[in-house]
Amino acid sequence: MEHHSAFHGTAEQEAKLRAVIEESRSVPGCLMHILQEAQGIYGYLPIEVQKIVAEGLDISLSEVYGVVTFYSQFSLNPKGKHRISICLGTACYVKGSDKILEELEKQLNIKCGECTPDGLFSIDSCRCVGACGLAPVMMIDDEVYGKLKPDMVKGILEKYKEEK
Amino acid sequence: MTIQELDAIRAKKSDLVRVRRIVREEGEKLAKKTGYRKQVLVCGGTGCTSSHSMKVIAQLEESLKELGLSDVLIVKTGCFGLCALGPIMIVYPEGAFYAQMTPEHAKTIAEKHLIPGGQIVTELLYQGTVTKDGIIPFSETAFYKKQLRIALRNCGVIAPEDIEEAIAAGDYAALEKVLTGMTPDDVINEMLASGLRGRGGAGFPTGRKWAFAKASQGNVKYVCCNADEGDPGAFMDRSVLEGDPHCVLEAMAIAGYAIGSSHGFIYVRAEYPVAVERLKIAIRQAREYGLLGKNILGSGFDFDIEIRLGAGAFVCGEETALMRSIEGHRGEPRPRPPFPAVKGLFGKPTILNNVETWANVNPIIMNGAAWFSSIGTPTSSGTKVFALGGKITNVGLVEVPMGTTLREIVEEIGGGIPNGKKFKAAQTGGPSGGCIPAEYIDIPIDYDSLLSIGSMMGSGGMIILDEDTCMVDIAKFYLEFTADESCGKCTPCRIGTKRLLQLLTKITEGKGEPEDLEKIEELSNHMKQSSLCALGQSAPNPILSTLRYFREEYVEHIEKKICRAGVCKALFTYYVDPKKCKGCTLCARNCPVHAISGSVKQPHVIDTAKCVKCGLCIANCKFGAIERR
Numbered sequence: 039m040e041h042h043s044a045f046h047g048t049a050e051q052e053a054k055l056r057a058v059i060e061e062s063r064s065v066p067g068c069l070m071h072i073l074q075e076a077q078g079i080y081g082y083l084p085i086e087v088q089k090i091v092a093e094g095l096d097i098s099l100s101e102v103y104g105v106v107t108f109y110s111q112f113s114l115n116p117k118g119k120h121r122i123s124i125c126l127g128t129a130c131y132v133k134g135s136d137k138i139l140e141e142l143e144k145q146l147n148i149k150c151g152e153c154t155p156d157g158l159f160s161i162d163s164c165r166c167v168g169a170c171g172l173a174p175v176m177m178i179d180d181e182v183y184g185k186l187k188p189d190m191v192k193g194i195l196e197k198y199k200e201e202k
Numbered sequence: 203m204t205i206q207e208l209d210a211i212r213a214k215k216s217d218l219v220r221v222r223r224i225v226r227e228e229g230e231k232l233a234k235k236t237g238y239r240k241q242v243l244v245c246g247g248t249g250c251t252s253s254h255s256m257k258v259i260a261q262l263e264e265s266l267k268e269l270g271l272s273d274v275l276i277v278k279t280g281c282f283g284l285c286a287l288g289p290i291m292i293v294y295p296e297g298a299f300y301a302q303m304t305p306e307h308a309k310t311i312a313e314k315h316l317i318p319g320g321q322i323v324t325e326l327l328y329q330g331t332v333t334k335d336g337i338i339p340f341s342e343t344a345f346y347k348k349q350l351r352i353a354l355r356n357c358g359v360i361a362p363e364d365i366e367e368a369i370a371a372g373d374y375a376a377l378e379k380v381l382t383g384m385t386p387d388d389v390i391n392e393m394l395a396s397g398l399r400g401r402g403g404a405g406f407p408t409g410r411k412w413a414f415a416k417a418s419q420g421n422v423k424y425v426c427c428n429a430d431e432g433d434p435g436a437f438m439d440r441s442v443l444e445g446d447p448h449c450v451l452e453a454m455a456i457a458g459y460a461i462g463s464s465h466g467f468i469y470v471r472a473e474y475p476v477a478v479e480r481l482k483i484a485i486r487q488a489r490e491y492g493l494l495g496k497n498i499l500g501s502g503f504d505f506d507i508e509i510r511l512g513a514g515a516f517v518c519g520e521e522t523a524l525m526r527s528i529e530g531h532r533g534e535p536r537p538r539p540p541f542p543a544v545k546g547l548f549g550k551p552t553i554l555n556n557v558e559t560w561a562n563v564n565p566i567i568m569n570g571a572a573w574f575s576s577i578g579t580p581t582s583s584g585t586k587v588f589a590l591g592g593k594i595t596n597v598g599l600v601e602v603p604m605g606t607t608l609r610e611i612v613e614e615i616g617g618g619i620p621n622g623k624k625f626k627a628a629q630t631g632g633p634s635g636g637c638i639p640a641e642y643i644d645i646p647i648d649y650d651s652l653l654s655i656g657s658m659m660g661s662g663g664m665i666i667l668d669e670d671t672c673m674v675d676i677a678k679f680y681l682e683f684t685a686d687e688s689c690g691k692c693t694p695c696r697i698g699t700k701r702l703l704q705l706l707t708k709i710t711e712g713k714g715e716p717e718d719l720e721k722i723e724e725l726s727n728h729m730k731q732s733s734l735c736a737l738g739q740s741a742p743n744p745i746l747s748t749l750r751y752f753r754e755e756y757v758e759h760i761e762k763k764i765c766r767a768g769v770c771k772a773l774f775t776y777y778v779d780p781k782k783c784k785g786c787t788l789c790a791r792n793c794p795v796h797a798i799s800g801s802v803k804q805p806h807v808i809d810t811a812k813c814v815k816c817g818l819c820i821a822n823c824k825f826g827a828i829e830r831r
Contacts, residue, residue: 066548067510067530074472074511108532108689109513111472127434128632128665129591131679137817165514165683167473168437169252170591171285171598182252 045086051079052090059094069095069105073112082113118153118160120198124176127166135174139163141188142176145195158199203492205378205499208369215370218275221294222359225339229295238275240316241294244303245358247281247444248437248476249598253302255289261305265312274316277367280445282358284345286597287328292340292358299340301328344614345596350577352585353401353438353561354601357445362480365487368448374493376567377452380459381501384567389460390416393563395571397583402428402519402556403634403660404736405582405649411553414543415461418551423463425454426547426554428524429470429477432516433632434683436663438587439557441599443470443477446561447484451494451507453563457553458505466507467547469524473514481509516633516687519661520735521546521554523689534691535735556661558587578604582648592629592665595620605646608638612666623668627751631660633680633687634740636747637673656747658740672769673752674759678706680744684737695738698729702745712772714760719749768830771815775831780805782827789819789828 058075062068072095076087083106085099092099106112124139139161143149146159153160169175172184183194218236221229222243233239244250244259259278266274282290287301291308293315300311300323307326314323324332330343340346351357360367368374380389394409415423427450431439443450454466470478485507488494496504510528517523518533525547527533546552562584566574575583582604588611591597595617602611608628612618619625627637636657638645645651649659667676685699702725705718726742733739749756758764765773778789778798785803790796797813800806808819808828820828 067528069530070511070513070527071530074513104532105530108534109515111512111514128629128663128679129435129589129597131434132592132665132667132671132676140816164473165432165516166434166437167252168248168440169285170435170437170589171249171288172252173591173597175252184252 045084047080047084047086054079055087055090056094059091063095069097069102070109073102073106077112082116084114084116116153116157116160117162118158120159120178122159122161122176122178123164123167124150124161125165125167125169125174126163127170129166129170130174133173135176135186137188138174138176138186138191141191142195145192159195203499205382208374208378208499211366211369215366219360219367219370222292225295225297225341229297233295237273239273239318241275241277242316243277243279243292243294243358245280245282245288245290246278246362246476247285247441248474249281249285250288250290251476253288255291255303257305258289258291258303258308261308262312265309266316269312269317271312271316277361278363279360280357280362281354281441281599283349283354283441283599283601284328284596285599286595290328293322296322296337297339297341298322298337299328299331299343300326344617345598345600348606348610348615349601350585350603351601352565352577353442353558353587354445354599355565356449357441360446362445362447363483365448365484365491365493368446368484371446372568373446373448373564374452376564377455377493378499379567380456381499381503386416386460386462389456389567392567392571393460396566396574397571397581398559398562398566398574399582399649400555401558401562401586401661403631403658405659408555408559411543411555412457412460414541415463415551415553418544420551422465422548422550423461424547424550424552425457425461425463425466426525426528426552427454427466427468427470427560428519428521428554428556429468429474429481430512430518430524431471431474431557431661432519432687433634433661433663435591435665436589436632436661438589438599438662440471440474440477441587442557442561443474444480447477447480448488449564450481450557450560451484451488453560454507455494455498455503455505456563456567457555459503461551461553463553464504464506466505467510467528468507469510469512469518469528471514472511478509478511485509515689516683517689517735517737520737523735524554525552532689534689535737537734558662579646579648581650586647586659586662588662588664590616590664590666593619593623593668593671594666604648607644607646609643611647611664612643616666619666619668623670626667626669626671627673629657629665629667629676629744630663631658631740631743632663633683634658634736634743635660636743637667637676637751639751641751656743656750658743670767670769672710672765672767673748673755674706674710674765675767675769677745677748678703678710681706681741684741688737688741692732692734692738694729694732695734695741698725698733698738699741701725702729702742706745709756709759710765710770710772712759712763712770714756716760718760719753719756723749774815775810776808776813776815776819777829777831778806778808779827779829782825784825784827786824788822788824792818792822794818 088102092102289303291300398408399405523533523535542552587601681703690696783805790798
């Protein structure tokens with residue numbers, strides 16, 4: 039398993055996760071729910087977090103890892119402070135979202151799925167946010183940007199850089 | 203909750219909701235009775251909230267307060283369908299349809315239209331409603347006129363977060379009818395007679411599914427809703443959940459009564475936060491009102507529903523995979539039989555229907571199977587919701603009777619192709635489907651007609667492609683998707699999708715060889731026959747269908763090394779026409795890799811060795827002097 043950065047989980051985060059496990063462990067099929075909560079607490083699911091889950095549910099780490107790596111929503115690597123999610127669904131694709139992604143990769147000098155060295159941005163692709171009327175679309179955190187053209191990307195990113 | 207209490211809610215709110223279904227004089231009259239002079243409906247679906255409809259609502263609330271207009275009601279609804287023009291706002295009783303709203307527009311409308319004696323602000327209306335004979339209700343515009351809204355009957359009409367509006371609009375009336383006067387067999391017979399087929403893709407008759415599950419022995423059975431809408435470019439199910447979540451809860455309870463189940467699960471995409479939130483609210487309210495839980499409407503029937511979030515896996519749209527996922531495992535499919543109706547979730551008899559299928563249950567129970575089967579075609583009754591997207595003017599959600607032709611959808615409802623481009627094909631069925639080429643534009647769309655021309659209904663994504671779309675590239679796009687989403691359990695799909703993608707990539711890079719097409723066809727047929735689940739069996743469809751109708755494009759890519767749509771970068775170069783170039787230098791200044799040279803007022807030249815084919819020069823040239831060759 040690749041490690042991009044050391045794990046910095048806090049005792050408080052761990053206590054929260056253990057509480058979630060305790061609360062849900064009797065519900066049949068609770069593993070997915072617990073992993074979703076865990077990713078909410080830590081931002082991603084490093085091996086250390088998976089171990090806590092496996093131990094808490096008394097199942098093997100390989101079972102947890104198998105589920106984590108099966109679903110695209112779960113991430114083994116930390117995400118940026120601002121999560122960019124570019125829609126590569128069909129409606130966006132035929133309207134040129136691949137060119138928006140190229141521009142993002144060029145501006146931030148990282149590839150899709152990676153995080154900038156300063157931890158400010160990460161880029162991921164997603165399948166469809168359902169805002170096809172605004173295609174091509176990307177999301178930065180919870181904000182949706184629609185009807186994009188490649189030359190708009192730089193200006194949008196600037197806004198988030200200034201915030202820093 | 204008793205039936206009398208249910209009736210009381212209907213009596214209290216039904217006029218309020220009915221104002222939004224009628225317009226002109228009749229609407230005006232009814233509006234007076236409700237105590238609200240005007241009702242302002244603002245879309246709170248994902249499409250419109252993404253273009254900031256919430257700010258429009260905030261501004262409206264502020265303006266109404268400033269103007270002291272307490273007899274104007276603001277309603278946050280689900281999707282109206284015309285997403286391309288969002289945010290959308292409709293004012294009743296006139297039915298004035300305002301499009302592309304901003305907070306400033308909202309302020310203007312409050313000051314000029316919503317005040318007593320105010321007038322419609324014509325310039326802010328959707329211009330499709332403005333004719334030389336005056337303003338027409340939006341239901342009479344080209345986009346809405348040919349639509350028949352059954353599944354979407356309450357979307358864009360009610361406030362989805364208010365169960366009383368849902369009840370007033372007709373939700374839970376079918377549950378009441380079933381619990382008070384129908385046996386489980388009556389319900390199943392009605393569903394069978396309606397001819398309703400599963401709207402999730404395969405088109406299996408819903409009534410038969412329910413009958414199998416009823417016949418299965420066992421005291422624990424489950425009712426599941428597939429809301430894991432995975433087809434990229436499809437958003438029908440999301441819109442139903444956002445606009446009328448109660449219709450799904452009601453239908454699941456009806457199915458529970460019919461098959462003898464007291465427990466339901468809704469498996470919904472986590473990427474749909476608005477839909478998830480509305481579902482949670484709806485379930486909470488339904489429990490509070492006693493429409494879910496123990497002894498519903500005093501009938502002795504118990505039913506409750508849990509939400510489970512998906513985590514982004516396309517294969518979980520397959521029924522056995524979805525159930526594995528609810529059980530908390532990797533969402534891998536398993537061989538059938540046993541079918542879920544015999545052995546499904548947690549090993550118990552289970553039925554699974556998708557959101558749009560559930561949305562049709564209430565109208566079938568209320569209006570009868572004969573009514574439902576009179577709509578549509580003989581083998582595909584009812585309507586179908588399509589998410590119309592891609593190169594089309596009116597991007598949005600449309601619901602039409604089965605048997606409507608593609609031409610009506612594209613040219614009339616969809617408003618045609620923008621920028622004067624030519625229609626090339628419609629892609630239906632997403633990564634499992636295929637293309638309908640221009641020569642079949644007059645085909646009536648139903649399950650069987652689409653299969654006969656090598657496509658499929660799928661869940662309802664309909665992406666319109668124009669002459670700028672390369673058919674080889676679009677097939678490659680879908681194979682990238684299925685190769686990525688293949689769960690890896692069975693070999694034909696795991697390796698087949700990868701190999702097909704390699705072959706397509708080779709062709710789009712100009713390295714294709716004549717025998718590649720045969721290899722593609724052979725491998726595709728193997729995959730169709732030997733893959734474990736529908737994902738692998740249907741993954742070759744986008745290739746086979748484009749090969750069937752656009753084979754000459756593949757041949758051009760391979761033999762002549764050209765891409766007529768100008769998409770496959772390896773197959774064209776950029777060239778400046780010296781006769782048209784005025785030497786304005788704009789292209790050279792915008793070229794990111796400095797591949798263009800030339801002096802002022804002299805024709806410029808592109809160094810093809812340096813050019814990265816980004817297309818910025820074409821976009822910037824004011825004289826049309828740059829071409830792809």
